[in-house]
Amino acid sequence: MAITNFIPTVWSETLAKALDKQYIAVRNCNRQFEGDIKNVGDRVKINSIGNVTVFDYKKNTDMTAPQTLDDSSITLVIDRAKAFNFQVDDVDKTQANVNLLKAAMGEAANAIADEADSYIYSLYTEIAKDETIAKKDITYNDVVDLLISAREKLLSNNVNSNTETVLEVSPAIAAVILKSKILQSTDNEDSISNGYLGSFVGFDIYVSNNIKKDESGNYKCYARTRRAIAYADQVNFVEAYRPEKRFADAVKGLHLYGAKIIYPKELLLLDLSVSAS
Numbered sequence: 001m002a003i004t005n006f007i008p009t010v011w012s013e014t015l016a017k018a019l020d021k022q023y024i025a026v027r028n029c030n031r032q033f034e035g036d037i038k039n040v041g042d043r044v045k046i047n048s049i050g051n052v053t054v055f056d057y058k059k060n061t062d063m064t065a066p067q068t069l070d071d072s073s074i075t076l077v078i079d080r081a082k083a084f085n086f087q088v089d090d091v092d093k094t095q096a097n098v099n100l101l102k103a104a105m106g107e108a109a110n111a112i113a114d115e116a117d118s119y120i121y122s123l124y125t126e127i128a129k130d131e132t133i134a135k136k137d138i139t140y141n142d143v144v145d146l147l148i149s150a151r152e153k154l155l156s157n158n159v160n161s162n163t164e165t166v167l168e169v170s171p172a173i174a175a176v177i178l179k180s181k182i183l184q185s186t187d188n189e190d191s192i193s194n195g196y197l198g199s200f201v202g203f204d205i206y207v208s209n210n211i212k213k214d215e216s217g218n219y220k221c222y223a224r225t226r227r228a229i230a231y232a233d234q235v236n237f238v239e240a241y242r243p244e245k246r247f248a249d250a251v252k253g254l255h256l257y258g259a260k261i262i263y264p265k266e267l268l269l270l271d272l273s274v275s276a277s
């Protein structure tokens with residue numbers, strides 16, 4: 001691809017689509033609040049409404065005055081900015097049999113998605129102790145009880161049984177789950193995606209290498225609804241240029257994003273360690 005044929009808008013959209021394919025944590029977030037994000041520090045206002053009260057209806061009887069619903073708002077701050085800047089030497093372009101710039105953009109998407117997913121899993125420090133299930137030295141014999149307990153906890157937090165829920169685990173925990181041989185597969189192409197393992201007791205289960213691990217060796221896995229964490233991002237300023245002191249094509253870009261827990265009762269921390277035996 002010649003630098004003169006580089007169309008920033010097209011490549012920004014291409015990068016955004018590539019990111020969507022690579023995301024795991026982000027894909028399981030609420031992204032409906034994304035708007036016109038231009039700079040670090042931009043704010044996204046998230047409005048929510050209170051519960052509606054249901055009452056007994058009596059025929060030929062006036063109803064009471066309509067309920068005034070409580071409303072509230074949460075501000076999601078775009079406080080993360082990651083950039084890339086790479087070049088492909090003209091000699092390398094001549095000798096290569098593949099489009100190196102396009103391949104490099106794919107690598108950039110992988111790296112950016114990795115950073116965003118890692119950030120979302122770092123939010124485990126904000127999860128309340130009451131929303132934590134801790135289990136040490138789990139084996140495949142413990143998996144069924146663990147997942148049923150997580151499901152029960154979400155239901156007791158008023159998560160509707162028909163609400164989509166996901167479980168995100170580290171590779172080590174995924175190995176234990178796979179050994180339990182409980183997972184149900186699906187033929188739904190929309191469900192088969194990057195990191196997807198299968199389902200059990202209402203959880204779609206994903207594995208991610210970005211799940212955090214503390215100094216004690218405990219993995220900080222998530223069980224959540226897809227609206228528990230809000231995420232917003234924007235691919236900004238994808239630019240192609242010729243470095244002044246090089247015979248090369250170069251591309252630089254900026255990814256702005258932020259995430260926030262907005263339904264804390266719909267996010268559980270599974271604090272797990274794996275048995276050495």
